[in-house]
Amino acid sequence: MRIVVTSVFVEDQEKALSFYTEVLGFRKKEDVPVGEYRWLTVVSPEDSEGVELLLEPSDHPATKPFMQAIVEDGIPFTSFDVEDVEAEHARLEGLGVKFTQPPTAFGDVTTAVFDDTCGNLIQIAQK
DSSP states (O other): OOOOEEEEEESOHHHHHHIIIIITOOEEEEEEEETTEEEEEEEOTTOTTSOEEEEEEOOSTTHHHHHHHHHHTTOOSEEEEOSOHHHHHHHHHHTTOOEEEEEEEETTEEEEEEEOSSSOEEEEEEO
């Protein structure tokens, strides 16, 4: 068994696609119309056949309260591995990304947390 697709809930798929590709640097992999929404995934440019991140519409009634609660509690919805948290933090801040947690060391791991502009907090981590 292996992970093939994971997802983040997003308020606007087009806005999310723009942020995740133009700002974070992921590449669009799948874009299939599904009713009023799309099966819209992105992948790491370093692993185009790796795990896909589904930009999942957040229209289900349970989604908005869930997203709001974890954001209010400062909990990242998911985490992305980076080689250098300090450098990635500086790059993303330079692009206008708002961080809720600057690079912070926790033992052998350094993390930072940012707002993805789509309703989520996302963590970047360096081991």
